[in-house]
Amino acid sequence: IGFALFAAVYGTEQLPALGVLALGHEIFIWFIFVTLLRAVGNQRETIAEVVRSLIASPVIIAILAGITLNALGMGRIMEQAPIGTAIQTSLDYLAAMIVPLVLLIIGYGTQLSLSGVREALPLVATRLVVVITLALTISAVVFTGLLDLPPIYSAALFTLLILPPPYIVPLFIPPERRSDLAYTNNVISLYTLLSIISFVSYVLITG
Numbered sequence: 001i002g003f004a005l006f007a008a009v010y011g012t013e014q015l016p017a018l019g020v021l022a023l024g025h026e027i028f029i030w031f032i033f034v035t036l037l038r039a040v041g042n043q044r045e046t047i048a049e050v051v052r053s054l055i056a057s058p059v060i061i062a063i064l065a066g067i068t069l070n071a072l073g074m075g076r077i078m079e080q081a082p083i084g085t086a087i088q089t090s091l092d093y094l095a096a097m098i099v100p101l102v103l104l105i106i107g108y109g110t111q112l113s114l115s116g117v118r119e120a121l122p123l124v125a126t127r128l129v130v131v132i133t134l135a136l137t138i139s140a141v142v143f144t145g146l147l148d149l150p151p152i153y154s155a156a157l158f159t160l161l162i163l164p165p166p167y168i169v170p171l172f173i174p175p176e177r178r179s180d181l182a183y184t185n186n187v188i189s190l191y192t193l194l195s196i197i198s199f200v201s202y203v204l205i206t207g
Contacts, residue, residue, distance in 0.1 A: 001163060001192065001195070002018065002022070002163045003018060005196065006155070006156065010152060010155060014156075016066070017155075017156040018159060018160065019066065021153075021156050021157060023060070023064075026060050029166060030060070034168070038172060116182070116185075116189075117190055119186060120189075127191070128162065131162055132158075132198065134161060135157050135158045136158070139158065143157065155203075155206070162198045163195055164191035164192045165191065167188060170184050
């Protein structure tokens with residue numbers, strides 16, 4: 001959802017700003033977070049299996065491939081070659097289709113009830129307040145104050161930090177803990193909705 005929202009507003013050409021920040025996030029998710037989830041769900045995993053999961057992550061592969069090709073100067077070469085123009089045009093069309101499709105799928109899969117909202121709201125609201133404060137503070141103090149980075153990196157950081165918990169979380173909840181599964185689904189659904197609202201608000205405020 002993060003890449004879809006970011007690309008919809010700032011354009012696909014600005015995705016590298018989010019990709020650089022998301023690389024660390026993906027490493028954390030696949031190395032630490034998923035390992036802890038499997039441990040809680042009594043699914044022990046070896047280091048080799050963790051590394052294999054990390055390497056097989058499509059996001060990791062895409063980010064590393066993009067960074068490598070860019071470092072090798074393939075971007076300039078592709079721009080000058082006819083086949084490169086054709087590939088870029090095709091990717092632009094695909095990107096334009098993917099953004100609304102992702103948002104449509106997320107909207108269709110959202111599961112919310114009034115009781116579920118009441119139960120999930122305290123956690124979701126608290127977490128959002130914390131991450132929004134953290135995003136704005138890091139942006140002002142580090143990105144703008146110390147590093148003097150372009151504003152797009154502040155937008156990328158905000159986008160990354162307000163994202164909902166990973167959608168894979170319910171997959172690791174044991175079947176016997178159905179109440180936890182329902183609560184998790186409510187939290188993720190509500191958080192997704194409020195994340196989109198927060199993102200839109202940020203875009204409107206920052207222009």
